[in-house]
Amino acid sequence: LDITDANVNDAQVGRQITIEAGATYVFDKGYCHYGWWTAIAEAGSIFVTRPKSNMRLALLRDRPIAEPQGDGFLVVEDSEVSLVSKAACKLPMRLRRLRVQRETGDTITLLTNDLERSAVEIGRLYKGRWHIELLFRWIKQHLKIRKFLGNNGNAIRLQLFAAMIAFALLRIVARTRRVTIPILRFTELVAQYLFGRRKLHTIDKPPPVNPSRPRDRASPNQMAFIYE
Structure with missing residues (x-):
């Protein structure tokens, strides 16, 4: 996991990756660097990317499309091209x-x-590369990281990993205890009762008005994370 400043170009990070012979590299148009693309090809590897809008390409020949229909997409053009510019x-x-x-x-x-x-x-x-974008969207929607506790890369990594581990543990508990409420709601409720005790099957119910027995009260100075 590489975390860089906002002003660092994506292609600069890509060029630091050790190219493996025979590997396939899939990346977006932010990694546009002809020298790096050439290095990938010379290593016997493959790259798949999106060209920038100002990239001029000359058509060499059209290729027949034997099977145009994919899973959720349709191939409408398949052709061989070459770069037409001073950078060719x-x-x-x-x-x-x-x-x-x-x-x-x-x-x-x-x-x-x-x-x-x-x-x-x-x-x-x-x-398949789109799953990376879905991961970022998932992090924003589910982990509820509103602000980072530190400014350096290591602090950000630790906070992300801690949030993902906590979410994974809650998913495991919800599955093993057959919790039926949505996972996001379950996460919010668990956070409300971090310093108290509540049975999981009643966690989404209002607290009893007249409890039949005294409730266990945790010390305000002691953290408890207990499942019953």
Whole structure:
């Protein structure tokens, strides 16, 4: 997990990665660096990315699309192209351009040096990268990290990992004890009773007005995280 300042270019981080021969690298248009792309290709590896809007490409030939339909997307173009600009010498290779229409109706363009895989396979590879974006969205929606407790990378990592571990433990408890309320609501309720005791099957119920027996009261100076 690399955490960088907001003013650090993504391509700068990408160039620090050790390239493995035969590996496939999937990244977004923020990692646009022709020298790095060339290094990946020269190592016998594959990259799949999205070109920037100002990237000029010349059509070399159209490729037949044997199977256009993928899982949630449709391949509408498969062609071989080359870079047309003063920087063409920095990317001296035949490239493959795919245009993919998603279920939402919008179309995205993919660029790769893979001339062997089918168009659907390449589209599937890039679709898999979307899980990273879903992870970031999940972190924002579920972990409820409103502010970071520290400003350095190590402090941010520790806070993220601690929040993810706590969430995972709550999911395990909710599953083993067959808690039926939504996990986010369950998390909020557990947080309310961190310093007290409450049976899990009544955690979402109002507290009793006249309890039949005295309630166990924890010391205000003692933390307790107890499941019954």
